[in-house]
Amino acid sequence: MISNPLLSECFVYITLPGTIEPVTAARFEITTDYSGAPLGHLVYGKSYLQRADAVPIDPIELKLAARVYQTTAMNGVFGALRDAGPDYWGRLVIEHYVGKAPLGELDYLLHSPDDRAGALGFGLNKNPPAPKREFNRTLHLARLQAIADAIVKDEELTPSADKIQVAELLLVGTSMGGARPKAVVEDTDGLWIAKFNRLDDKWNNARIEHAMLVVARSCGLTTAESKVVPIGDRDAILVKRFDREKVAAGYLRSRMLSGLTLLRTEDSHRGRDRWSYILLVEELRRISSQPKKDAAELFRRMCFNALISNTDDHPRNHAVIAKNQDWKLSPAYDLTPMPHVSLEHRDLALTCGDAGRYANATNLLSQSARFLLTEEEAKAIVFEMRDRVKASWYEVARAEGVSEKDCERISGAFAYPGFDIDAQTAQGH
Ligand SMILES: Nc1ncnc2c1ncn2[C@@H]1O[C@H](COP(=O)(O)OP(=O)(O)OP(=O)(O)O)[C@@H](O)[C@H]1O
Ligand SMILES: [Mg+2]
Numbered sequence: 001m002i003s004n005p006l007l008s009e010c011f012v013y014i015t016l017p018g019t020i021e022p023v024t025a026a027r028f029e030i031t032t033d034y035s036g037a038p039l040g041h042l043v044y045g046k047s048y049l050q051r052a053d054a055v056p057i058d059p060i061e062l063k064l065a066a067r068v069y070q071t072t073a074m075n076g077v078f079g080a081l082r083d084a085g086p087d088y089w090g091r092l093v094i095e096h097y098v099g100k101a102p103l104g105e106l107d108y109l110l111h112s113p114d115d116r117a118g119a120l121g122f123g124l125n126k127n128p129p130a131p132k133r134e135f136n137r138t139l140h141l142a143r144l145q146a147i148a149d150a151i152v153k154d155e156e157l158t159p160s161a162d163k164i165q166v167a168e169l170l171l172v173g174t175s176m177g178g179a180r181p182k183a184v185v186e187d188t189d190g191l192w193i194a195k196f197n198r199l200d201d202k203w204n205n206a207r208i209e210h211a212m213l214v215v216a217r218s219c220g221l222t223t224a225e226s227k228v229v230p231i232g233d234r235d236a237i238l239v240k241r242f243d244r245e246k247v248a249a250g251y252l253r254s255r256m257l258s259g260l261t262l263l264r265t266e267d268s269h270r271g272r273d274r275w276s277y278i279l280l281v282e283e284l285r286r287i288s289s290q291p292k293k294d295a296a297e298l299f300r301r302m303c304f305n306a307l308i309s310n311t312d313d314h315p316r317n318h319a320v321i322a323k324n325q326d327w328k329l330s331p332a333y334d335l336t337p338m339p340h341v342s343l344e345h346r347d348l349a350l351t352c353g354d355a356g357r358y359a360n361a362t363n364l365l366s367q368s369a370r371f372l373l374t375e376e377e378a379k380a381i382v383f384e385m386r387d388r389v390k391a392s393w394y395e396v397a398r399a400e401g402v403s404e405k406d407c408e409r410i411s412g413a414f415a416y417p418g419f420d421i422d423a424q425t426a427q428g429h
Pocket of ligand 1: 089117176177178179180181193224239240241242243312316317319333334
């Protein structure tokens with residue numbers, strides 16, 4: 001690990017399609033512009049550009065070319081690089097490890113371990129380090145859960161490395177994104193993201209998230225594979241990594257870009273006017289090698305989120321991946337119901353139709369042509385899915401071990417009354 005804070009440049013490594021060893025792709029530097037704001041620069045290496053098998057880090061914003069790319073967005077960090085860095089959880093772990101301040105964007109990238117999403121890596125040496133072969137085994141889940149608990153417990157206190165052993169932080173130190181406590185673990189099938197229940201959770205998130213993935217599949221969505229594992233008297237959900245494929249000698253990696261990067265926007269309120277499924281599907285159609293299929297799939301996900309009141313469907317909860325040259329929508333992940341108080345009006349995180357973010361059938365149908373669907377196709381999807389969610393969520397949840405009490409707690413999330421307001425006309429009867 002690097003102890004020098006506020007680093008301003010690094011090398012970007014990439015594991016090319018079909019290979020397991022990273023190569024150096026580019027040099028990345030953050031300086032300041034005339035106003036003192038961070039300015040990121042990325043230059044592909046000459047020898048990388050000469051490779052016949054070179055692939056771009058981002059096929060839209062960072063095409064393979066001998067030029068300097070610059071950005072002032074996201075503190076000078078290109079979206080594709082930011083997507084390979086930690087979010088709230090990983091940052092919390094790093095802050096426990098090196099202390100909270102002053103850490104720059106590059107420090108977070110460089111301090112995070114090599115379990116990051118996608119095919120990129122970062123380092124200070126021109127030549128990449130050998131890939132890490134050892135991952136936490138599922139066997140160690142109890143230990144990892146205990147460390148995660150300790151970090152969560154410390155979250156509101158001043159983080160300090162002496163409360164939790166530094167060596168232990170390294171164990172749990174995932175660079176995967178997201179806010180929930182998690183660790184990356186390996187078993188004989190490959191790599192999984194273990195998401196732990198927090199002690200202050202209001203219900204058993206692990207079982208509910210797993211049940212939602214099962215309901216989603218029954219609604220025709222393509223989702224990440226998942227399972228629930230008990231750890232002591234608690235549960236965790238294990239979600240199979242769709243950006244890694246186990247082969248005899250190691251792991252193949254897929255490149256990955258978040259919806260946030262595709263939308264060319266940011267997390268901050270400044271960027272929110274571009275948080276939109278309608279814009280996202282336009283970008284998806286542009287980048288995807290199977291635009292019709294992926295556009296329809298995104299429509300299904302948007303509807304499903306409305307039907308289970310997954311109002312935390314922010315742009316980082318969508319992604320595209322490329323195993324080889326071709327990009328496509330990633331499997332769905334992080335589907336969580338939220339039983340809001342309002343029965344008439346709930347908003348998704350992204351605009352989903354002419355009436356903005358309103359999670360309502362008529363609104364969802366208002367821009368269906370952008371998803372390359374006819375009106376009839378779109379209506380069939382919306383209303384079949386509504387009926388299926390209504391009829392099946394409870395049974396599926398119970399079958400997957402969600403308690404009766406938790407079902408009661410989340411029951412208000414499913415096909416809430418506002419979903420159907422004005423839908424009589426849309427349904428045509
Ligand atoms: N199955 C998967 N394979 C590869 N990457 C994944 C997978 N599931 C999630 N990810 C990546 O990990 C990140 C975190 O996962 P996830 O969204 O499930 O966590 P979370 O902590 O619940 O997120 P949030 O902060 O949205 O609540 C995602 O944003 C995505 O980049
Ligand atoms: Mg998430």
